[in-house]
Amino acid sequence: METDYILGIDLGTTNSLVGVVDSGFPILLADAEGSRLTPSAVFYDGDGNVMVGAAALRRRALEPARTVTSVKRFMGRREGEVDQNQDGWQPAYDLKALGVDAVQVSSEILKHLKGIAERALETTVNRAVITVPAYFNDAQRQATKQAGELAGLKVERIVSEPTAAALAYGLDKMEERRRIAVYDLGGGTFDVSILEMRDGVFQVLATAGDTRLGGDDVDRALAAWIWRQMKVSDEEFEMIGVSKQSRLMTAAEEAKKRLSVQDEVTVDLPFFEGEKSYQVIVNLADFNKLATPLIDRTRAFCLRAMSDAGVKTEDLDEVILVGGSTRMRLVREKVAQWFSREPNLSQNPDEAVALGAVIQAGILSGALRNVVLLDVTPLSLGIETFGGLMNVIIPRNTTIPCKAGEMFTNAVNFQDAMLIRVLQGERELAKDNWELGKVAVPFPPGPKGSARVGVQFALDANGILQVLARDTATQTDTVLEIQSAAVDVDDAQVEKMISESVDHAFEDMNERVWTEARLKAEELLGAVEEALGLCEGMVEADEVEGIRQCAANVEAVLKSGVHDARVLKQANQELDDATQTLAVMLVERAMEEAIERKLS
Known part of the structure; x- marks a missing residue:
């Protein structure tokens, strides 16, 4: 039996959560073991059997090549598009060898979350709102939507994670006008957004971030440091076997969590090298020294978001921390320093995004009312015009959903078609931006300036783009469907592109x-x-x-x-x-x- 329930899902890099609005209250649902946090891990045993969550994570130390974690970093990317080692991250698994892709792995996580909800609610649920990093591009959002559909869910809305967190925070303060900075540092992604909340309306004023930076990078740096302290061999951390790497990463993650409340921890590695066991002491000063370069990378995004939003630190009413990695004391100290105020710690950083997704799901289902959510597009969208220039149709940080269009004409005599190249980026020349797709629009040949082609961009509430080109003479429409692998640029280049637009x-x-x-x-x-x-x-x-x-x-x-x-x-x-x-x-x-x- 299908119900009116709509699930709110935080599909995270490290952990995922699911919840629903029940009897007018947004709640997060626990699994059979009583945990609301589900590790975003999937284990494939080779016989077609699949384990998801904590059970899969327990298999990682024994069979790391069959345990997929942090798959969110691969969402919306072509096979082999980017070297996995580019940002220092080398997973122990190979998706191709396992016979799956990132969408299929994510769908297994979503199926598991769907099962948790159906057991708790004792009914079938087929609709969901799923969160993504604000800096996810069109291909990544499409991939997330496909994963939901593969899991048997109708994805009603894709919501940006910082926006969801702000929604969770502001539910009881709808009558106030407030400006909020949401600093979201998760396991594999980072986002910062500046939002304005007024009369029940949340509007994203600006957003910035890096989809290849998160707590996993801190774990990796600490794991490499622990390896050096052990002095087992002269091998670099990146060169040791995947099994040893996996054990060190697990130990580093646990040490990082304990250092959020302790000043010194002991890392025990029994029988790490045959019968040899090791102990390494990590103090807070050592840890902060390792983590500081990574955390400092987020400062530029904070400054850019405030600049784009046209606000200064004194204009902000609150700074909210989201994502488990913000439990690090170093993060809280840095954020307080950069924003000139102590961050608001009233929200559970692990659960705020999921709670926001649940609230948005409740709004869509009618279980909650009087709240409106307005998101923005993080990069400008446009087309290439004659001379190789970028003509912006929808500027960066435009509130979505939205539509915009312009009229174009043929640039040369007897031209019989117009090639529409859809671009995304901040540079003045088309060649310096990303190509999302292209389509040729035919029309009767004629003198220069005789043809009229209207081009309309429509960004839906999920941030997914549809391009319509119309020949006004024949009233023939051509619709460009942006495929999930259309963006032939690495996600990490988003920040590089914006930086270059300023530098050049x-x-x-x-x-x-x-x-x-x-x-x-x-x-x-x-x-x-x-x-x-x-x-x-x-x-x-x-x-x-x-x-x-x-x-x-x-x-x-x-x-x-x-x-x-x-x-x-x-x-x-x-x-x-x-x-x-x-x-x-x-x-x-x-x-x-x-x-x-x-x-x-």
Whole structure:
């Protein structure tokens, strides 16, 4: 029997949670062992049997090659698209060898969570709201949605994790206007968002983050340090066997958790090397020294989010910590320093995102009312225009869902199709942005500027993009479906792209202005040559010579190889001024011909 329940699911890198609104209250559901946290781990035994959660995690030490963890880092990425070692993370497993992909693994986790909910509610549930990092791109959101559908769930909404956390925090403060920073450091991802809450409406003002940075990286750094202290061999941590790596990572994670409340811990590794056992003491100072470079990487994102939102630290009412990794004392100290205020610790950092997902699910099902959630798109979306420029249709940090469009025309004579290249990014030139997809829109050939193609971008509430291109002459629509593997760029490049847009802002803008001036120059030169032919013998010789000299100056600037937009714009203006008389003559001639046609 299907019910009106909609599950709220936090599909995390390290742990996942599920909940539902029951009798008007948002609650998180526990498994048979009484735990609300389900490890995001899946074990494949080779005979088609699958274990999920804590049972799978227990098998990792014995069979790491068959135990998949942190699979969220692979969501929405093509096979072999990025070297797994690029960010220092080398999983002990190989998805291809196991015969599965990231979507299938995630679907097993979601099936397990669905089962937990159905046992607790004693009914079948087939609908869900699932959270993703705010910086997940379209391909990653699509992959998450596919995983839900593969698990037998209709995914009603994809919600950004920091937004969900703020929703959980603000449920009892809907009458107040507040600005909140949500600092979300999970196992494998980091996000920071600036939100405004007013009259029951949550609006994301800005977001920034890194989908390849999280508590796993801290565990890895500590595990490598423990290995060096043991002095078992001269091998680097990355070179030792996966079984040893797995044991060290598990020990490091446990030590990290204990150091959130203790100043010193002892790491025991019994029978680590044959019959040899090891003990390593880790104090808080050693741990903080290892973790500081990683945590400091999040500071730039915090500053960027505040800058994009147009707020200063004194404008913020609260700073909320989300994600289990924010339990580290170092994180809380750094956040307090960067935001000039103590973070709000009233929420359980492990459960805040899931609780927000449950609340959003309750809103959609009608179990909760009077709350509206507005998310934003983290990167600008647009198309390539003539000359290789990026034409933005939906700017970065636009509230979604949204629609926007523009009209475009053919740039050359007798063009019979227009190639629509959909781009995502912050650079001025198309080549420096990501290509999400492309489609050719055919239309009847005709003179330059005769065709009219309307392009509309629609971002739904899940942040998934649909592009519609319409030939206005034939009223023919072409819809571009963005596939889950369409983004041929590593997730880690998101931050690099935004940084480069700032670093290269002046040269990028100069290149755009130069390109626009070049296109105008080429159009002007062609029009002048045609006009001189039409008005031959009607213009004084010295005036013709002056026009040709100005045209020669424009051509010389174009051929110089120096992209000085100011010089080219000046040359264009001089040629434009020199042809004023010629332009008047052409207009008069056209009017006379029109009158003659009318009289004949």
